[in-house]
Amino acid sequence: MKKIDKSLMANSVMPDENGFFGEFGGRFVPPMLEPLMQEITDAYIKIKDEPSFIQELTDLQKHYTGRPSPIFYAERLSNELGGAQIYLKREDLNHTGAHKINHCLGEALLAKKMGKKKIIAETGAGQHGVALATAAALLGLECDIYMGEVDIKKEYLNVVRMRILGANVVPVASGLKTLKEAVDAAFEAYLEDPVTQLYAIGSVVGPHPFPMMVRDFQSVVGVEAREQFMDMTGKLPDNLVACVGGGSNAIGLFTAFLYDEEVKMYGIEPAGTSFETGNHAATLTLGKPGMIHGFKCYLLQDENGEPAAVNTVASGLDYPGVGPQHSYLKDIERVKYESINDKETIDAFFTLSRTEGIIPALESAHAVAYAIKIAPQLGKDKTILINLSGRGDKDIDFVVEKYGKAYGL
Numbered sequence: 001m002k003k004i005d006k007s008l009m010a011n012s013v014m015p016d017e018n019g020f021f022g023e024f025g026g027r028f029v030p031p032m033l034e035p036l037m038q039e040i041t042d043a044y045i046k047i048k049d050e051p052s053f054i055q056e057l058t059d060l061q062k063h064y065t066g067r068p069s070p071i072f073y074a075e076r077l078s079n080e081l082g083g084a085q086i087y088l089k090r091e092d093l094n095h096t097g098a099h100k101i102n103h104c105l106g107e108a109l110l111a112k113k114m115g116k117k118k119i120i121a122e123t124g125a126g127q128h129g130v131a132l133a134t135a136a137a138l139l140g141l142e143c144d145i146y147m148g149e150v151d152i153k154k155e156y157l158n159v160v161r162m163r164i165l166g167a168n169v170v171p172v173a174s175g176l177k178t179l180k181e182a183v184d185a186a187f188e189a190y191l192e193d194p195v196t197q198l199y200a201i202g203s204v205v206g207p208h209p210f211p212m213m214v215r216d217f218q219s220v221v222g223v224e225a226r227e228q229f230m231d232m233t234g235k236l237p238d239n240l241v242a243c244v245g246g247g248s249n250a251i252g253l254f255t256a257f258l259y260d261e262e263v264k265m266y267g268i269e270p271a272g273t274s275f276e277t278g279n280h281a282a283t284l285t286l287g288k289p290g291m292i293h294g295f296k297c298y299l300l301q302d303e304n305g306e307p308a309a310v311n312t313v314a315s316g317l318d319y320p321g322v323g324p325q326h327s328y329l330k331d332i333e334r335v336k337y338e339s340i341n342d343k344e345t346i347d348a349f350f351t352l353s354r355t356e357g358i359i360p361a362l363e364s365a366h367a368v369a370y371a372i373k374i375a376p377q378l379g380k381d382k383t384i385l386i387n388l389s390g391r392g393d394k395d396i397d398f399v400v401e402k403y404g405k406a407y408g409l
């Protein structure tokens with residue numbers, strides 16, 4: 001690992017005022033959207049440091065989400081592996097069962113402070129839609145969630161959840177009728193009425209200011225974890241591991257440790273079934289710099305340079321791009337990005353369930369699988385802190401149907 005040049009990562013230059021992390025990020029949007037994105041940027045920069053905003057958000061995190069989420073020492077798993085000691089940051093215990101509520105509450109509260117009546121967003125598998133619908137219900141905002149018709153059929157339970165929460169699920173029938181078309185439709189709707197609506201992106205992706213804003217709202221995870229881990233062990237963790245789809249839970253954990261040279265960081269991408277057939281979403285491992293959804297990042301591309309189709313067992317990781325800050329952290333070698341395949345993920349899903357009584361989300365199981373892989377190679381005096389980004393209840397039907405026989409269910 002390179003010596004850390006702290007000046008490369010100071011918050012004041014990450015991103016710069018145009019939203020760039022090195023060559024990545026930025027804001028590549030149609031001219032009509034540009035002033036709207038600038039309005040959100042200006043409002044966010046003004047509001048984020050206001051004591052009343054910080055106080056309100058902190059209160060919601062504590063009394064609604066249930067923060068701080070605990071850190072749990074996975075003793076049985078550690079003993080079974082016979083190497084490094086494994087700890088879990090339990091984001092799965094948040095209200096709604098994952099880390100996404102952290103940035104959804106932030107974005108919804110920002111919308112309210114900006115005087116907006118409605119928040120809108122796209123959703124793929126429905127996890128972001130449900131978290132945002134939850135935040136909207138809590139804060140008394142209207143909520144429109146754009147979702148491809150194919151995804152609506154596939155993720156019907158989440159569609160119903162959003163409706164129960166009072167959100168309006170808008171079906172998108174163009175193109176492949178999945179996430180990409182849903183993003184386009186949501187941006188179009190936003191352009192039609194930017195005065196009463198605010199767009200709320202679901203990860204550290206999209207045009208500036210979203211990668212910065214979502215990171216800031218997620219960084220509570222690492223701030224808590226740093227203090228909790230010190231209290232528990234008297235030291236910083238030797239290794240951090242988190243799964244990377246767009247990259248919000250990973251950057252949420254990493255941010256508080258970026259300057260701690262002795263802390264190694266691993267972002268884990270889905271290797272899917274195979275690198276050869278393209279059934280993976282290992283963007284930082286196999287992608288090339290390119291453009292998607294208004295920003296520049298490592299990108300999996302087809303032969304025409306368009307975003308490639310991706311597919312893994314964890315729908316929350318199925319994104320051909322990745323956050324610009326992760327693209328940058330890869331290039332300066334501050335974070336190492338590795339991949340874990342579907343089979344290793346399912347094994348880890350069962351291993352954690354059976355050793356610790358914790359059923360992880362398939363996304364999070366990618367991070368668990370990587371820790372299982374490296375722990376035996378490390379000494380017993382070493383530690384690994386995993387961001388357990390979500391709980392696995394949502395994945396049980398899928399796992400039973402596809403892998404139940406093989407695992408004796």
Ligand SMILES: *Cc1c(COP(=O)(O)O)cnc(C)c1O
Nearest residue numbers: 203245246247248249316363390
């Ligand atoms: C959505 C999701 C992810 C992936 O999103 P990131 O922005 O990469 O964190 C990971 N884990 C869970 C449980 C999710 O719901």
